[in-house]
Amino acid sequence: MGLAYGACDDAKAANARRVGVIIGPDGRVKAYYPKVDARAFPQQALAEI
Secondary structure (H helix, E strand, O other): OOOOOOOOOOOOOOOOOOEEEEEEEOOOEEEEEEEOOOOHHHHHHHHHO
16 A cells, blocks of 8 residues: 555565545545645644545
């Protein structure tokens, strides 16, 4: 999943980047954030949906 959404460069990466993805009910990506604060993003995402 990390590879699919750009959170890591390869499957053997030790860590993933903190990215945010909002996926709509239709399964399509509605918004993509390449760098997020893990503490603040849930509130930001909820405000968008």
